[in-house]
Amino acid sequence: MNRKKSFSILLILVLIIMSFIPSFVLAESGGASKVDKHTRGSSEPIPQLSPAQLGILLKCEELVSFKFTRTTITKAEIVPEGGLSNAGQPVGEHCLIQGKMNERVSPVDGQTYAIGFEMRLPADWAGRFLYQANGGLDGVVASATGSITGGQLENGIQMGFAVMSSDAGHNGAQNPLFGLDPQARLDYGYQAVGTLTPMAKSLIEAAYEREPDRAYFAGTSNGGRHTMVAASRYSDQYDGFLAVAPGFNLPKAAVAQLWGAQQWAKVATTNDNLETALPPAERKVLAQAILDRCDGLDRLVDGMVQDSERCQKFFDVERDVPTCDAVRDGTCLTEEQKLVVKDVFAGARTSSGEEIYSSFPFDPGVAQSGWASWKFQNSVGPRDPVAVGFVFSTPPVDRSMLQDTLGYALNFDVDTQAGLIYESNELYTESAMEFMTPPNPTNLDSMRNSGAKMIVAHGASDGVFSPDDTARWYEELDANYRNKAEEFARYFEIPGMGHSRGGPATDQFDGLGALIDWVEYGEAPDHITATARGVGNPGGVNTDVPSTWAPDRSRPLCPYPLVARYTKGDPEVSSSFQCKPSSGGNGLN
Structure with missing residues (x-):
């Protein structure tokens, strides 16, 4: 075979092979892409979700007979205004629901397990549902007030959310030996959330005669882990996710x-x-x-x-x-x-x-x-x-x-x-x-494409879950979405803050409010104002706040990788700072 004919055959083979190579492979600098197509984030347009609409509680005590698969309601009663308080303010009238799902006897350890839950349904409803994910090894049904972070001046129930909390499938007496039961492990990890969510929405519909317009998921520590897992596994059920100090690699x-x-x-x-x-x-x-x-x-x-x-x-x-x-x-x-x-x-x-x-x-x-x-x-x-x-x-x-x-x-x-x-x-x-972990933490296509948003906040002095791990997650997420992850997810590091709260820090901030503004009104947070909880703070005093600070010192929490830098003005006030890129230099003061 002569060289000319050999070259022609070779050229035809090359052209055939090239026809099967997607254009994205050669898109970067004329060479091969470093990221496979299947790991790239979605390029679909992000829809803007509509705001939730107000509603009025229509049923309460009657909900004791609420029917749902393997669900038992044990209490349904009205809590009058002032029956609870938060930050010195009375919580409005609401309906308290308590119950359990999936009660069973374990074939492994003989223990009786169930997914215990509580819901609080406000008389004046904002049209929103909040899953309050709890921390530690769970096992306790915390009061479903929508309190996520330390010193919240306004919790979820005060903001008009219908709120749910749960024990994640086991009670406190079963801690930590619930880990011997395989199903209890799975419920703790993620399945309790998947079981409770449709029931909660159905119960809300029974109480208000319509399902919630918007659903949110929030928690700190293990609750932050629950939140990030939900963003990955149950993004079709929720519109907004607030994860504080997330232990998403908890094991x-x-x-x-x-x-x-x-x-x-x-x-x-x-x-x-x-x-x-x-x-x-x-x-x-x-x-x-x-x-x-x-x-x-x-x-x-x-x-x-x-x-x-x-x-x-x-x-x-x-x-x-x-x-x-x-x-x-x-x-x-x-x-x-x-x-x-x-x-x-x-x-x-x-x-x-x-x-x-x-x-x-x-x-x-x-x-x-x-x-x-x-x-x-x-x-x-x-x-x-x-x-x-x-x-x-x-x-x-x-x-x-x-x-x-x-x-x-x-x-x-x-x-x-x-x-x-x-x-x-x-x-x-x-x-x-x-x-225990999100199945694919850097692929949030389902969440993103639904119009949902995520805010993650983490203290720089967390003693158990590292903000370095959270920053690395965000960097990988951002890379997967071609440096556009900020369109649907933002990470805020909180200088000085310990695990979930405390430390010499401005640890009081309205993450839920910022999330609502982003999800329902398209107002992405370019910063979140945070305040110190010094002497006299109505949300509770943080004893780690130095006496040399103004007790209400405020600072902007900046979306990663930006940092707060002083510009001019009162050094105790957030407006004297701007969020800017980390600067270079020799590190000397």
Whole structure:
């Protein structure tokens, strides 16, 4: 075959092959795309949802006979105005509903399980439904008032929401051993939400003679995890999602807590009190070193680190924290302490260096007692050890572990036992990482294309769920949507705030109001004003607020990756700041 004929055949083959290559593959710089078509976010136009319409409660006591599959209503009664209060204000008249669904006897442990719930239906209804996701290991039906974050000046019921809360399929007496029952695990992870939602909407329809116009889902901590899972699994049922301090990788974070306990034990003076590894005086030394290096990065020295990303680049524990020459006296850290601090903040890893969970940012909120309780107390018992052992590991550990959660935590082998959160078997058909986490957290096409919106907020000094993990999620989400994730999802980091609330922070903000404005009126939040809860705050005083601050100090919470930077004016007022990109520089004040 001559060269000309060979070349012609080759050219024809190339053209045939090229005809099967989608145009997007060559769309970027004339070369191959780094992202496969099937991982790209949707490019469909986003619809604008209409506002909810007001309604009037038409039934209450009669709802005790409400019929729905495997549902029993145990209480239906009117609560008069002032029967509840919030932030010193009376809650309006409403209907209180209590009940349970899917009552059953477990073939595994013989326990009787049910999904307990409570609903509060306001007499003057805003036409909206709110699923109030609760925290921890659940197991308690919290009062369905729509209180999501600390110090809410107006909770969900006051805003006119019909509100639901639940125990996620088990009661408090069954914590944590509900993890022995496979269905209880699944209900806790996500199935209770899927079971309750259609029932709740049907009950609302019975009470108001129409279904809600708009449905919202909100929670903090494990409730934030519930929220992100719902955005992935049940986006067809909800229009707005507010996730605060979301533990969306909760099994990994819990394992990291046990690993962290082992690190602190290296420098603790007694294993019975891990806080001796870094007691209050020494945490203040660490916090002050962070402030000395990073406080002025936003152009104002005010006891807050607004530009956290830049701070992480320039703060160095070894250089910036005073080193003890001899004994520990509360003014310095030893070399051994510094090493442990650096390791813990770098994130949990196996002995071979494989990442177990995310890093944590350095933030002056480490001085707060809430941060310490997660690092030194919950990590050894009972919260994290029992969650890992009974709920997240497959198979679960022997119940004798309850007698020595400290020993379990300090002897936990991350190299061999951490992988159990990814395991399943014939009895436990879904691993913890399957039933606890969003199935595909960076693909929210269904949510986006329905017109729904998501707001995520996370404290920079969360002691258990890392804001670094949340920021990484948002960066990956944004990349999947061609840098346009802000059209339907925004993340706000809260400087100084601990887990869900507290810390030297402006931790009082109206996330629900911002979400409603975005979902129903198209007003995307370019910032959310947050206020400190100093002395006299009607929503409750945050004792971590420094006395040098104005008790009502306000700051803008900025959509990631923007940060609040001082411009001019009163340094205690939010309007004196603007949300701008993190700046460069040498990190010096």
